Amino acid sequence: MTCRLISYCRGKACYALTCSLSMVLFGTGLILPLLFIANTTVALSATEVKVGSKAFTESVILGEIITQLAQSEGAKVKYLRQLGGTRVLWDALLTGEVDIYPEYTGTITQEIFAVKNIRDEETLKKILAEKNILMSRPLGFNNTYAIGMKEDVAEGLGITKISDLRKYPKLKFGFTNEFMNRGDGWPSLRRAYNLPQKNVRGLDHDLAYRGLESRSIDVIDLYSTDAEIRYYKLRVLDDDLHHFPEYNAVLLYRSYLRERAPDALKTILKLEGRIPEKTMIDMNAEVKLGGVPESVVASEFLKKNLSITTEPKEETFLTRLVHNTLQHLFLVAISLAAAILISIPLGILSHRKEKIGHGILGIVGIIQTIPSLALLVFMIPLLGIGSAPAIVALFLYSLLPIVRNTYSGLQDIPVGIRESAEALGLPPGARMRLVELPMASRSILAGIKTSAVINVGTATLGALIGAGGYGQPILTGIRLDNIPLILEGAIPAAVLALLVQGLFDLLEHVVVAKGLRLKGD
Amino acid sequence: MIKLENISKTYGSTRALDSINLTILPHKTTVLIGPSGCGKSTIMRLIVGLIKPDLGNVYVKDEMLTPINFFTIRRRMGYVIQDGGLFPHLTARENVFLIAKYLGWNNDRIRMRIAELCELTKFPIEALDRYPVQISGGQRQRVSLMRALMLDPDIILLDEPLGALDPLIRFELQNDLKGIFHTLSKTVVMVTHDIGEAGFFGDSIVLIRDGHIIQRGTLVDFVRTPTDPFVTSFINAQRSPLESIGE
Ligand SMILES: Nc1ncnc2c1ncn2[C@@H]1O[C@H](COP(=O)(O)OP(=O)(O)OP(=O)(O)O)[C@@H](O)[C@H]1O
Ligand SMILES: [Mg+2]
Numbered sequence: 001m002t003c004r005l006i007s008y009c010r011g012k013a014c015y016a017l018t019c020s021l022s023m024v025l026f027g028t029g030l031i032l033p034l035l036f037i038a039n040t041t042v043a044l045s046a047t048e049v050k051v052g053s054k055a056f057t058e059s060v061i062l063g064e065i066i067t068q069l070a071q072s073e074g075a076k077v078k079y080l081r082q083l084g085g086t087r088v089l090w091d092a093l094l095t096g097e098v099d100i101y102p103e104y105t106g107t108i109t110q111e112i113f114a115v116k117n118i119r120d121e122e123t124l125k126k127i128l129a130e131k132n133i134l135m136s137r138p139l140g141f142n143n144t145y146a147i148g149m150k151e152d153v154a155e156g157l158g159i160t161k162i163s164d165l166r167k168y169p170k171l172k173f174g175f176t177n178e179f180m181n182r183g184d185g186w187p188s189l190r191r192a193y194n195l196p197q198k199n200v201r202g203l204d205h206d207l208a209y210r211g212l213e214s215r216s217i218d219v220i221d222l223y224s225t226d227a228e229i230r231y232y233k234l235r236v237l238d239d240d241l242h243h244f245p246e247y248n249a250v251l252l253y254r255s256y257l258r259e260r261a262p263d264a265l266k267t268i269l270k271l272e273g274r275i276p277e278k279t280m281i282d283m284n285a286e287v288k289l290g291g292v293p294e295s296v297v298a299s300e301f302l303k304k305n306l307s308i309t310t311e312p313k314e315e316t317f318l319t320r321l322v323h324n325t326l327q328h329l330f331l332v333a334i335s336l337a338a339a340i341l342i343s344i345p346l347g348i349l350s351h352r353k354e355k356i357g358h359g360i361l362g363i364v365g366i367i368q369t370i371p372s373l374a375l376l377v378f379m380i381p382l383l384g385i386g387s388a389p390a391i392v393a394l395f396l397y398s399l400l401p402i403v404r405n406t407y408s409g410l411q412d413i414p415v416g417i418r419e420s421a422e423a424l425g426l427p428p429g430a431r432m433r434l435v436e437l438p439m440a441s442r443s444i445l446a447g448i449k450t451s452a453v454i455n456v457g458t459a460t461l462g463a464l465i466g467a468g469g470y471g472q473p474i475l476t477g478i479r480l481d482n483i484p485l486i487l488e489g490a491i492p493a494a495v496l497a498l499l500v501q502g503l504f505d506l507l508e509h510v511v512v513a514k515g516l517r518l519k520g521d
Numbered sequence: 522m523i524k525l526e527n528i529s530k531t532y533g534s535t536r537a538l539d540s541i542n543l544t545i546l547p548h549k550t551t552v553l554i555g556p557s558g559c560g561k562s563t564i565m566r567l568i569v570g571l572i573k574p575d576l577g578n579v580y581v582k583d584e585m586l587t588p589i590n591f592f593t594i595r596r597r598m599g600y601v602i603q604d605g606g607l608f609p610h611l612t613a614r615e616n617v618f619l620i621a622k623y624l625g626w627n628n629d630r631i632r633m634r635i636a637e638l639c640e641l642t643k644f645p646i647e648a649l650d651r652y653p654v655q656i657s658g659g660q661r662q663r664v665s666l667m668r669a670l671m672l673d674p675d676i677i678l679l680d681e682p683l684g685a686l687d688p689l690i691r692f693e694l695q696n697d698l699k700g701i702f703h704t705l706s707k708t709v710v711m712v713t714h715d716i717g718e719a720g721f722f723g724d725s726i727v728l729i730r731d732g733h734i735i736q737r738g739t740l741v742d743f744v745r746t747p748t749d750p751f752v753t754s755f756i757n758a759q760r761s762p763l764e765s766i767g768e
Contacts (some may be wrong), residue, residue, distance in 0.1 A: 008751055281636070389615055414603075414604035414606075416602050416603065416604055417608060417609075419569075419571055419600075419602060419606065420600070420602055420606030420607075420668075421568070421608070422569075422571055422595075422597070423569045423595055423600035423602075423678075424572065424595065424596075424600075424619065424620045425591075425592045425593070425594075425595035425596035425620060426592075426619075426620065426623060426670070427592055430623055434619060434623070435608055435610075438610045439608070439609070439610055442612075513610035513611070514652065515608075515609045515610045515611060515612065515653065515654065516609055516610045516651035518654050518655065
């Protein structure tokens with residue numbers, strides 16, 4: 001986008017834009033070496049297998065099973081749990097930041113390679129192999145989209161298959177937003193079965209279940225291994241026209257695992273064909289409805305089905321808190337420090353050179369309008385997953401308040417003061433250091449404070465791309481509908497924001513000269 | 522000492538100065554006077570080099586003012602702006618020694634110079650460590666003056682130094698200022714609105730209107746041999762009500 005901006009502009013404005021853009025890029029460049037150090041410290045510990053999973057329970061359980069299997073062979077494993085969605089995992093697999101993760105055949109053909117229109121498994125394997133990626137045989141269950149109703153309602157109306165729905169045009173449908181929009185979702189389902197229903201709403205999956213309970217909707221979409229099928233006593237309607245593609249669970253992994261961790265891989269692949277639908281529904285139910293940790297469920301599965309004994313490692317509340325706090329502080333501290341280092345000079349430049357200033361303020365303003373989630377996802381192709389993209393995104397987000405406040409703080413200095421400093425014979429650098437920056441200090445500090453508070457909040461999103469922090473328990477809590485877990489992330493994040501604010505209030509007494517704080521009494 | 526040669530300056534469509542020629546004599550006090558907006562401050566800013574003329578040149582001690590010699594020349598001039606222009610984040614003392622400190626003076630030399638200046642300007646030493654908001658308007662002007670005098674410049678520029686003061690303090694400061702100018706025998710350029718003040722200070726008075734010099738001379742010249750009806754009306758407009766009672 002920024003590239004296009006540049007090619008559109010002409011002459012001086014163009015110069016200004018290029019100038020400020022290169023400053024921002026320079027700033028990004030400044031953080032990268034730091035991140036490099038952060039990353040290499042991880043690399044030094046010689047991780048052999050990097051396991052990933054998506055941000056829903058089934059994927060997290062499977063990831064946990066893979067992790068424990070690899071560990072049982074003595075491999076060093078790094079488990080990046082509940083990273084965002086397909087895009088994040090797939091990109092991470094391509095760049096080798098994740099070596100293996102559970103995926104579904106339908107997702108691969110319909111989503112990842114949607115444009116290629118793959119018909120058979122052979123073609124799929126060939127395409128994957130070109131990217132040095134291998135696919136396991138199916139694990140045993142098919143977690144496809146399905147259409148479900150309350151058992152008693154379906155019984156009363158005599159509905160057993162999807163084509164039966166045609167006879168009841170008054171039924172209310174509530175589908176997940178994803179299902180409303182997907183290529184194989186509601187639009188094509190309606191066409192395939194010629195369904196007449198008009199009352200169709202898009203809503204959140206969890207709300208859909210509650211809607212069924214309260215009878216405000218009659219029909220929902222679900223995954224065929226959802227834990228709730230049993231809990232809410234649902235009837236899964238037969239897909240009699242075979243509309244939904246198969247979503248067989250498989251493992252996608254980098255081919256180099258065969259050389260790098262052959263034993264671990266061999267053990268992991270023992271999962272092929274070993275997880276039938278019923279077992280998966282049970283495991284999902286244990287975690288989501290029974291509140292058992294994924295690692296424990298995984299360990300029990302391994303003992304029962306593969307006779308492999310593993311030790312489920314669950315962090316205690318305190319170690320989890322410390323761990324999350326450190327990760328969160330790491331994200332905030334580095335991104336904010338870099339933002340301060342870059343933004344203040346950018347603010348000064350904007351104040352000194354009006355034309356460049358417009359460019360700079362425009363660009364950092366535009367960056368601020370990119371939704372934070374989108375900005376995080378933009379970063380993945382460039383920087384992969386983990387703390388690096390999160391820090392760069394947070395850095396970019398922190399620019400505007402500091403640049404703008406530096407600029408306006410300098411701009412607001414009365415002409416008389418400015419001229420007096422000049423008339424004394426102080427050169428520009430000394431004027432900036434001795435007079436202008438001290439006079440603008442309060443405004444600059446306020447900008448930094450705003451950035452810091454926003455930064456602490458936004459950093460919780462970092463968990464979506466594997467950066468950890470307080471977002472981790474929040475994500476898990478949302479996934480498991482577990483309020484205490486959400487609070488475990490939300491409360492420390494709020495406390496940290498307050499602490500940061502307090503810290504800056506104290507700092508004001510140190511940084512802002514007394515003469516500026518006096519109210520003329 | 523200071524020479525403005527054929528100076529013109531416009532701000533957008535406002536013609537602030539139009540072909541001004543003006544020579545400021547050394548060791549004398551020259552007063553610029555004229556109605557609001559006539560271009561007095563603009564002349565001061567040109568002399569200090571805060572703005573550039575559109576046409577013409579400014580010479581200070583026979584040196585033409587250029588961006589290269591700005592900083593050295595400015596240090597030979599002391600400039601006091603209308604409201605004092607003190608830096609609010611620094612104490613009175615810090616305001617005064619800022620430039621000396623920047624130039625690397627040692628503390629003893631600074632202390633001695635400040636003591637001298639306090640005596641000269643009658644500023645109470647114990648108020649030196651207060652911030653500008655904590656001292657009176659008259660004291661602020663004295664601090665401004667000390668700051669301008671710190672490097673002992675040959676030239677002092679004062680833009681309405683007594684503008685916002687009450688009559689008693691104004692009277693006191695007028696006398697003090699005159700004493701200081703007399704003692705130091707500096708080249709002084711001063712801006713004022715007030716014809717009485719102009720007569721009190723000025724060895725030479727320059728009356729300006731709409732960016733033109735109307736007349737230059739002493740107050741007596743202005744009364745006896747006005748070159749333009751505007752000179753007389755300007756003087757009459759400022760006659761004190763007390764005078765008319767006396768008549
Ligand atoms: N920065 C500026 N931009 C635009 N116009 C300006 C600027 N500074 C001064 N002027 C205009 O130039 C003219 C001369 O201004 P100047 O400040 O020299 O007047 P002055 O004689 O000092 O007036 P006063 O006695 O009110 O201080 C005025 O018409 C003023 O509006
Ligand atoms: Mg003026």
